[in-house]
Amino acid sequence: xxxxxxxTLVTLISSMLIMGxxxxxxxxxxxxxxxxxxxxxxxxxxxxxxxxxxxxGAQIGIHIIFAIITxxxxxxxxxxxxxxxxxxIELKSIRISHWIFxxxxxxxxxxxxxxxxxxxxxVTLTASGFLAAFISDSAKIYFYRRGF
Amino acid sequence: xxxxxxxxxxxxxxxxxxxxxHAHEMTxxxxxxxxxxxxxxxVAIENGKYFPTLxxxxxxxxxxxxxxxxxxxxxxxx
Numbered sequence: 001x002x003x004x005x006x007x008t009l010v011t012l013i014s015s016m017l018i019m020g021x022x023x024x025x026x027x028x029x030x031x032x033x034x035x036x037x038x039x040x041x042x043x044x045x046x047x048x049x050x051x052x053x054x055x056x057g058a059q060i061g062i063h064i065i066f067a068i069i070t071x072x073x074x075x076x077x078x079x080x081x082x083x084x085x086x087x088x089i090e091l092k093s094i095r096i097s098h099w100i101f102x103x104x105x106x107x108x109x110x111x112x113x114x115x116x117x118x119x120x121x122x123v124t125l126t127a128s129g130f131l132a133a134f135i136s137d138s139a140k141i142y143f144y145r146r147g148f
Numbered sequence: 149x150x151x152x153x154x155x156x157x158x159x160x161x162x163x164x165x166x167x168x169x170h171a172h173e174m175t176x177x178x179x180x181x182x183x184x185x186x187x188x189x190x191v192a193i194e195n196g197k198y199f200p201t202l203x204x205x206x207x208x209x210x211x212x213x214x215x216x217x218x219x220x221x222x223x224x225x226x
Contacts, residue, residue: 002188083185084201085192144188147197 003079004086005144006070007063012137014062018055019130038119048126089143097136104128157225164194164219167212183207 026047030037037043067078082090108124168174176194180187183204192198193208200208209216 002186004186004188079186081184081186083189084204085185085189085198147192147195 002144003070003076005141007066007078008137008140008144010062010066011059012134012141014059015055015130015133015137018058022051022054039117041118044118044122085148088148089140092143093136093140096139097132100132100135101128104131158222159225160196160199161221161223162193162196162219163221164190164208167214167219171212179208179211182211 030043070076070078104124105128107128108121111120111124112118164179168176168179176190177187180190183190184207185204189198189200193200205216205220209219212219
């Protein structure tokens with residue numbers, strides 16, 4: 001497995017771990033104690049705002065650890081260069097993630113138009129954001145394997 | 149309404165492996181370094197999985213001090 005593929009795989013696994021552990025943390029710390037919070041806009045706003053720096057910080061930490069492990073095991077420096085093929089693959093995967101998130105956004109808005117509870121919209125938005133990132137990274141690995 | 153023109157099908161081939169052999173068995177990594185791309189990109193090009201931009205194609209030809217036609221060839225499919 002080439003360097004970029006490994007890096008994408010690490011991003012994929014770490015985003016699953018971060019999202020999973022953050023969701024569990026939020027559920028057990030807040031929602032399990034007060035279920036009424038599920039329709040509270042302030043709760044969702046805070047949860048989203050905290051998730052962003054947590055994800056960025058955790059991803060940076062995980063990638064630093066990954067770079068150190070790669071150096072120790074393979075004695076290779078991580079290639080931070082991005083050539084034309086990398087950019088093409090990046091563009092293709094971003095396009096896929098945009099489509100998925102747009103579909104999720106429309107679904108979330110539809111839920112509100114149909115008079116569903118606010119939590120349905122927030123859960124749909126969170127799930128579509130996660131799904132977009134997951135499929136985008138999976139597609140990236142597929143494109144690297146295929147050639148472009 | 150504009151008439152739809154049928155474009156001819158063609159396939160691209162490359163002689164990078166042969167050219168590397170004649171360049172004192174130049175490694176893929178060396179070619180990658182000299183053209184400013186990753187080794188994986190050179191591997192993908194060599195295996196015909198990825199077609200480079202015109203700029204990279206010219207860079208590859210320049211490394212081997214040859215013409216573009218000697219690196220990449222096109223065959224029309226009937």
